Structure formats: structure tokens, C-alpha cells
Amino acid sequence: MAPPKxxxxxxxxxxxxDPDEKxxxxxxxxxxxxxxxxPNTKLSxxxxxxxxxxxxxxxxxxxxxxxxxGIVELKSNRGAFVACPDQDEANDVFEARLLIEPPLVRQLAxxxxxxxxxxxxxxxxxxxxxxxxxERTEMIRLSGEFHxxxxxxxxxxxxxxxxxxxxxxxSLIVGLFGVSGQSSCPDDEHMGILEAIRQxxxxxAEQRVKSHLEHIRSGLAMDGRKDRPDDLYNVLGEV
Amino acid sequence: MAPPKxxxxxxxxxxxxDPDEKxxxxxxxxxxxxxxxxPNTKLSxxxxxxxxxxxxxxxxxxxxxxxxxGIVELKSNRGAFVACPDQDEANDVFEARLLIEPPLVRQLAxxxxxxxxxxxxxxxxxxxxxxxxxERTEMIRLSGEFHxxxxxxxxxxxxxxxxxxxxxxxSLIVGLFGVSGQSSCPDDEHMGILEAIRQxxxxxAEQRVKSHLEHIRSGLAMDGRKDRPDDLYNVLGEV
DNA sequence: TTGACATGGATTGTTAACAATCGTTGGATT
DNA sequence: AATCCAACGATTGTTAACAATCCATGTCAA
Numbered sequence: 013m014a015p016p017k018x019x020x021x022x023x024x025x026x027x028x029x030d031p032d033e034k035x036x037x038x039x040x041x042x043x044x045x046x047x048x049x050x051p052n053t054k055l056s057x058x059x060x061x062x063x064x065x066x067x068x069x070x071x072x073x074x075x076x077x078x079x080x081x082g083i084v085e086l087k088s089n090r091g092a093f094v095a096c097p098d099q100d101e102a103n104d105v106f107e108a109r110l111l112i113e114p115p116l117v118r119q120l121a122x123x124x125x126x127x128x129x130x131x132x133x134x135x136x137x138x139x140x141x142x143x144x145x146x147e148r149t150e151m152i153r154l155s156g157e158f159h160x161x162x163x164x165x166x167x168x169x170x171x172x173x174x175x176x177x178x179x180x181x182x183s184l185i186v187g188l189f190g191v192s193g194q195s196s197c198p199d200d201e202h203m204g205i206l207e208a209i210r211q212x213x214x215x216x217a218e219q220r221v222k223s224h225l226e227h228i229r230s231g232l233a234m235d236g237r238k239d240r241p242d243d244l245y246n247v248l249g250e251v
Numbered sequence: 252m253a254p255p256k257x258x259x260x261x262x263x264x265x266x267x268x269d270p271d272e273k274x275x276x277x278x279x280x281x282x283x284x285x286x287x288x289x290p291n292t293k294l295s296x297x298x299x300x301x302x303x304x305x306x307x308x309x310x311x312x313x314x315x316x317x318x319x320x321g322i323v324e325l326k327s328n329r330g331a332f333v334a335c336p337d338q339d340e341a342n343d344v345f346e347a348r349l350l351i352e353p354p355l356v357r358q359l360a361x362x363x364x365x366x367x368x369x370x371x372x373x374x375x376x377x378x379x380x381x382x383x384x385x386e387r388t389e390m391i392r393l394s395g396e397f398h399x400x401x402x403x404x405x406x407x408x409x410x411x412x413x414x415x416x417x418x419x420x421x422s423l424i425v426g427l428f429g430v431s432g433q434s435s436c437p438d439d440e441h442m443g444i445l446e447a448i449r450q451x452x453x454x455x456a457e458q459r460v461k462s463h464l465e466h467i468r469s470g471l472a473m474d475g476r477k478d479r480p481d482d483l484y485n486v487l488g489e490v
Numbered sequence: 491t492t493g494a495c496a497t498g499g500a501t502t503g504t505t506a507a508c509a510a511t512c513g514t515t516g517g518a519t520t
Numbered sequence: 521a522a523t524c525c526a527a528c529g530a531t532t533g534t535t536a537a538c539a540a541t542c543c544a545t546g547t548c549a550a
Contacts, residue, residue, distance in 0.1 A: 070534095101409075119350070327533090
């Protein structure tokens with residue numbers, strides 16, 4: 013048994029060139045999704061270098077990628093900050109979601125494959141579990157990711173990317189304008205959407221997504237915003 | 252009339268940090284839009300440095316940004332290439348457009364502001380002019396940009412970004428799978444869409460966009476693809 | 491006490507040299 | 521003659537030092 017002679021390149025780089033790089037982006041991504049990174053938080057290069065144990069170049073590339081998706085804002089000679097959407101931006105994001113997601117779910121209700129239902133059902137179960145055990149950050153993240161799962165269910169990579177970006181930015185918006193005590197997604201509306209899909213009722217599914225998004229939007233106070241600078245070490249250090 | 256006392260910083264960097272940088276991205280963007288840059292064309296760093304008279308860093312940042320939008324593909328240790336979508340990717344892009352654009356235009360037909368009609372009408376006039384004078388590249392670009400204009404008409408920056416990306420990738424797809432002799436957008440369907448909006452007929456507008464996109468899609472041969480490596484100098488040098 | 495101003499430290503932006511990888515060319519061997 | 525192998529050239533990836541900018545501190549004057 014000769015050892016395999018050609019293990020050419022381990023894996024073709026699909027999107028970001030480096031595992032390290034993807035990891036940095038994903039960590040910050042998740043931290044924003046879970047609202048552990050507040051808008052306007054400064055993302056210092058040197059700190060990120062320390063935290064991730066990487067050279068400055070990697071960090072800068074990661075920040076540039078994040079900025080191209082509206083998660084991070086780069087200010088000339090001042091550094092990178094977690095994006096801080098204003099009301100106009102918030103409106104744009106919600107209107108984009110209201111435009112895209114209802115037809116998307118409508119389509120899902122028409123396709124309605126078995127494993128799709130299985131997948132969404134499992135996700136909702138995880139949401140419930142997180143809610144039961146009071147894991148706030150986990151719950152917030154799962155709540156947002158549900159909408160990404162819907163996009164994934166279409167098998168359309170392009171839509172997944174779009175939805176992921178919109179959902180993440182929504183997380184920032186809810187963190188900024190959301191009423192504190194309130195969950196970002198009203199509790200069991202996800203289940204209602206899944207039910208409509210299961211019953212092959214595209215009309216109702218579409219309507220439920222629409223009102224779901226409007227509920228989230230109505231939970232926002234579009235005037236006051238709370239600023240609380242966070243500590244980077246605690247936020248990005250662990251998983 | 253005192254001169255304005257504070258011209259603080261000339262302009263806050265909105266997206267890319269530098270004018271030079273935006274320019275590089277835009278040039279390549281346009282070249283792809285006009286199908287002057289064929290898929291799989293290698294984008295050598297040193298050449299781009301020469302062409303734009305910029306340091307390697309700027310070029311690399313531009314390429315990274317383009318790669319994050321699916322216009323360019325970065326291969327480890329091999330360099331940057333104009334993206335070469337496969338059939339799956341092409342399907343995803345078209346399905347995403349079919350999902351997004353019809354409701355978008357429907358909404359436009361409901362709003363129907365006067366200056367909106369003016370703007371679209373002017374754009375179509377430019378398309379006709381380009382078609383009349385046989386300016387192929389100009390015509391291709393305008394033809395694609397029409398769809399971006401529709402998004403701009405909503406005043407939603409987020410949607411504009413999404414549409415711009417989708418349209419550009421469509422340009423790559425048409426270049427790859429399109430039948431050569433055929434224009435990318437069937438001739439006067441844009442006018443038909445505008446008319447439906449003008450008549451406040453959301454149903455018809457939506458339907459026309461849908462069939463318009465399907466016409467474009469049906470003009471593709473999803474089996475054979477033509478590879479023609481281009482010369483960078485001629486493509487990116489001028490305007 | 492308050493304001494403006496200058497200086498120092500820290501952080502970001504840029505450049506250039508260095509290291510690593512890949513493709514190719516040339517030669518040697520079968 | 522064809523194939524494999526090795527060394528070279530070219531291109532990309534990385535690092536580190538340098539330059540420029542901003543922010544804060546502290547000083548001086550009103």
C-alpha cells in the first residue's frame with residue numbers, strides 16, 4: 013500500500029482564502045448576531061491580533077470583508093467600528109426583508125420537501141430549548157438563524173448569502189432600537205410559519221412571514237437608542 | 252455670504268476607504284458588466300498595479316472586495332480570476348432575481364412617483380440611442396443597469412446593493428452561456444415594464460418583469476460555454 | 491476656571507523587502 | 521520518443537519597519 017502520492021491541495025478555497033480568516037469573520041459575525049457586540053464598539057486591530065493570535069494583515073482583511081457586508085464600518089485613519097445603522101438604514105433592511113422573505117416562504121410552501129420540514133422543526137426545537145433554559149444569547153442567535161434556515165431550505169446559495177447579511181444587520185438594528193425586555197422574535201410565530209408550510213398553504217405562509225416581520229419591526233422604538241460600550245475580551249474570547 | 256467655515260473632512264468614506272480603491276473596483280465592475288472581461292480571465296496583481304498606477308495593497312483590497320461579491324474568485328497561491336459561474340450558480344442567480352424583482356416592480360407600480368417615471372424613461376432613451384448607434388458594450392451595460400435603476404427607484408440602498416450584485420453576476424452568466432448573436436435583454440421589454448408602472452398596473456408590471464427575466468434565461472444554452480481569454484490592457488485601460 | 495494650543499503617545503495606513511508556492515522549462519533516464 | 525524529475529523564474533502571501541494621522545494629556549494665557 014503505497015501512501016497516496018497526490019494529496020494535491022487539501023481543499024480548494026471556496027470563499028475566504030484561509031481558515032483563520034473565515035474564523036475571524038465568523039466570530040465577529042456571531043458576536044453581532046448574538047448582540048454581544050454593540051453597535052459603535054471599536055474593533056481595534058491590535059486587540060483583535062492578540063485575541064485571535066494572528067498577524068495584522070488577517071485582521072484587516074477580515075474587517076474589510078465585514079465592512080463590505082455592512083456589519084462593520086471603516087472610518088479613515090480612525091479604525092473599524094461595529095456598524096451603527098440609522099433609522100433610514102433600518103427601514104431599508106426591513107423593507108428588503110419584507111420584499112424577499114414572503115415570496116421565499118411562499119415558494120417553500122409549494123415545494124415542501126419532507127427533510128425541509130424535518131430541518132426546520134429541529135431548529136425550532138433548539139429555539140425552544142434555549143428559551144426554556146434562559147440562554148439569552150443562544151436564543152437570540154437561533155431566532156435570527158431561523159430565517160437563514162428558510163433560505164437554506166431553497167438550496168439557493170445566493171439567497172442564503174443575502175438573507176444572512178440581512179438577518180445580521182437586523183440583529184444590530186434590534187440591539188439599537190429594540191425594547192430591552194422583549195425578545196427579538198415573538199415567541200411561537202416561527203412555529204406558525206412552519207405549520208403553514210407543512211399544510212401546503214402558500215398564501216397563509218406568506219402572510220405569516222409578513223406579519224412576523226412586521227411584529228419584529230413594531231417592537232422597535234425608532235427614536236431613542238442605547239449606547240453601551242462592551243469589552244472585547246469577554247465577547248470574542250470564548251467559542 | 253461667508254464661505255462655509257467647516258469643510259471638515261472632504262467626504263466621509265461611505266463604503267470603500269479611498270477614491271482610488273473605489274475606482275479600481277468600479278472599473279473592473281464595469282468591465283464585467285459590459286462583458287469586456289470574460290470569465291476565467293486572470294487578474295494579475297502586477298498588471299493591475301501598472302494599469303491603475305497603484306501599490307499592490309490597493310489592488311489586493313479591491314480584489315478581495317470583488318471576490319466577496321462573487322465577481323472575482325481568489326485561488327490560493329494562484330491569484331485572482333474573473334468568476335466563472337457554473338450552471339448551479341447561474342440557476343441560483345436567476346431564481347433569486349425571479350424572487351426579488353417581480354415584487355419590487357409591483358411595489359414601484361403602486362408608488363409610481365412622477366420623477367421615477369422620468370428617470371426610467373430617460374434611461375430607456377439612452378438604451379435606444381446605444382442600440383441605434385450599435386455601441387455594443389454600452390448597450391449591454393445599460394441593459395443591465397436598467398434593473399439596478401428599478402431598485403434605485405425604491406430609494407432603498409440595501410436593495411440597490413443586492414440588485415447590483417445580481418445583475419453583474421448575470422452579466423457573467425450571459426457572457427458564458429448566452430447565444431452570441433443575441434442581445435442580453437430582449438429589445439423593448441423594458442419599455443413594456445415602464446408602461447405597466449405608468450398605468451399603475453402592479454399585476455401586469457410584476458408579470459412582465461417575470462417573463463422578461465425568463466426570456467433572458469431562455470436565451471441561454473446551459474451546456475456549452477465559450478472560453479476566450481482577453482487582453483487586460485485594452486479592457487481596463489480606457490474610461 | 492476656562493479656553494486654546496502644542497506636544498506625545500497610540501493607532502492606523504503604506505511601503506518594501508522577504509518567504510513560500512506554483513507553473514514551466516530543460517534535461518536526464520527508460 | 522516519451523516520461524519523470526529537478527531547478528528556475530514568476531507570482532502570490534506574509535512580515536516588519538516606516539510614515540501619517542488622530543486623540544488625549546498637559547501647559548499657558550486670558
